[in-house]
Amino acid sequence: MNRGKSMHGMAKARGCSHARLGNFCKMFSSVPSWAEDYGIGNRCEAEQVAAILGGAGGLMHDTGGSSPDSCIPAAYTFFAQFVDHDITLDTESELHGDVLADEAIAELPNLRTVSLDLDCVYGLGPEAMPFLFDQDQEGRLLVGNEHNIHDLPRNRDGRALIGDPRNDENLFVAQMHLLFLRFHNRRLAGRSFEDAQRDVRWHYQWLVWNDFLKRVCDPAIYDYVCREVAQGRYPKCEFKDTCGKLCMPVEFSVAAYRFGHTMVRSHYPANVDYPAIELFDERFGTLGFGPVPPELTVDWRFLLDVDPCQDYTLSKALDHLFADELIRLPDPVVGTASENDRSLAFRNLLRGYVLGLPSGQRVAHALRHKGYPLDDTVDLHFAEIDGWHCLEEDLRKKLAQHTPLFFYLMREAGVLGAGKHLGPVASAILLEVFGAVLLSCDTYLRQPCWQPDACLGGQNFTLAHMVRYVNAA
Ligand code: HEM
Incomplete structure (x- = not known):
């Protein structure tokens, strides 16, 4: 990847270390990397393996659209992406670079805070970033633009005025961001900005732990973790920087939390008039990072269980297969690319290679060692994968023995989670990180009796309640 070119909507952060909000790190630093175990000699060999698995026509490319539905409403895909953009952003590592040593990873800046504080929505707040706020009403976030009041605020070039540009990467994540802007503005009534911000953050954190993670994680691991949290025996791993601040484990940001990529479909309903548009639909110029045409304003009833009388689309199965749309990302997302x-x-x-991730087998073993009730010798039935038998025998043997972490976790979801949720290893990594975040200071979990507002469903609060609440304004 060329330095300085647009990637994922972000210019490379050369000279941006002042914007560093934390660092990356390893969850399992003493474990050998996949490259060491597999015997990768140089980066070309790593690229060959990545291409066989993840390139166009590779094992992970769902060329025939054969991956089934999960049972998770499609809106959670974009909620998941929105959460990603709240906690992790690496603009420094080189995609085609050499493997980074642990010390270099610990120096790699994360440009998001490892906390569910919605910095992607609030930026650095009204004083430091007044352009995110309505100057006519204190604490109110800007919403809409002259072309579409149901869109993000935008400058005259059409670029979104929001805390993280990636939340404008596709139509649906942009509309998810809008939902949060509106939620904040509704919660502001009768409150100071600070009180509304805290209230919104706690509701959001509740959603992440009690609604979203419960849906996507392996139920046995989720229940185990909830019991451990209640007993004060959580988290099991330690990932802090030298100042004692939480850092962002690459096992999470480069593998486990990228699980949402497999949930993405090629087509989605936008509203009653547009029941199937492409994720990046050229007809409407929605290739990412541009205005949402009024006719494509998203009606979440078609992607979420908002209305009992309305059928909604589900996310694609959580498995090793990627929709064609993500195998051929458009220019605005990846720049001019091979x-x-x-x-x-x-x-x-x-x-994953550049950031020195261990194999899936190594991580499974390490988590079991930490006490997680999981089988670290599980058979992931690689031989049943389409195209597996076309690989050379030696390659098959090595891949099955030392599986790149991301591939392992997605295969685990397909086999052990039946495509409906993540498997135990991926779930444990997710819960470790979100658990550590929520058990740190100023979160809803730290407040003895806090629970979501009764008008939002109280303890039953879900994303659908939030949509109904915002729409009722
Ligand atoms: C909806 C369509 C999506 C698109 C087009 C997209 C695109 C991308 C791209 C281009 C990258 C940078 C890849 C790299 O160079 O390493 C990325 C990173 C990432 N994505 Fe996605 N993504 C999508 C959805 C999601 C979802 C649903 C999730 C979460 C469940 C997710 C989680 C992540 C994470 C954790 C990273 C690494 C972020 C960082 O540390 O910089 N993405 N995505």
Whole structure:
């Protein structure tokens, strides 16, 4: 990838270390990397493996659209992406670079805070970033623009005025961001900005732990973790920087939390008039990072269980397969790129090599050692994967023995989670990180009796309640 070119909507952060909000780190630093175990000699060999698995026509490319539905409403895909953009952003590592040593990873800046504080919505707040706020009403976030009041605020070039540009990467994540802007503005009534911000953050944190993670994680691991939290025996791993601040484990940001990529479908309903548009639909110029045409304003009833009388679309199964749309990402998302670099599956795998991720088997073993009730010798039935038998025998053997973490976790979801939720290893990584975040200071979990507002469903609060509440304004 060329330095300085647009990638994921972000210019590379050369000279941006002042914007560093934390660092990346390893969850399992003493464990050998996948590259060591597999015997990768140089980066070309790593690229070859990434291309076989994640390139166009590779094992992870769902060329025939054969991956089934999960049972998770499609809106959660974009909620998941929105959460990603709240906690992790690496603009420094080189996609085609050499493996980084642990010390270099610990120096790698994360440009988001490892906390569910909605910095992607509030930026650095009204004083430091007044352009995010309505100057006519204190604490109110700007919403809409002259072309569409149901869109993000935008400058005259059409670029969104929001805390993280990635929340304008596709139509649906942009509309998810809008939902949060509106939620804040509704919660502001009768409150100071600070009180409304805290209230919104706590509701959001509740959603992440009690609604979203419960849906996407393996139920046995989720229940185990809830019991451990209640007993004060959580988290099991330690990931803090030298100042004692939480850092962002690459096992999470480069593998486990990229699980949402497999939930993405090629087509989605936008509203009653547009029941199936492409994720990046050229007809409407929605290739990311541009205005939402009024006719495509998203009606969440078609992607979420908001209205009992309305059928809604589900996310694609959580498995090793990627929709074609993500194997051929458009220019605004990845810049001018080679065929392989356009593939998100290839990028995830190669980035995993550069950041020295261990194999799936190694991570499973390490988590079991920490006490997680999981089988670290589980059979992931690789031989049943389409195209597996076309690989050379030696390659098959090595891949099955030392599986790149991202591929392992997605295969685990397909086999052990039946495509409906993540498997135990991916779930444990997610819960470790979100658990550590929520058990740190000023979160709803730290407040003895806090629970969501009764008008939002109280303890039953879900994303659908939020949509109904915002729409009722
Ligand atoms: C909806 C369409 C999506 C698109 C087009 C997209 C695109 C991308 C791209 C281009 C990258 C950078 C890849 C690299 O160079 O390494 C990325 C990173 C990432 N994505 Fe997605 N993504 C999508 C959805 C999601 C979802 C649903 C999730 C979460 C469940 C997610 C989680 C992540 C994470 C954790 C990263 C790494 C962020 C960082 O640390 O910089 N993405 N995505």
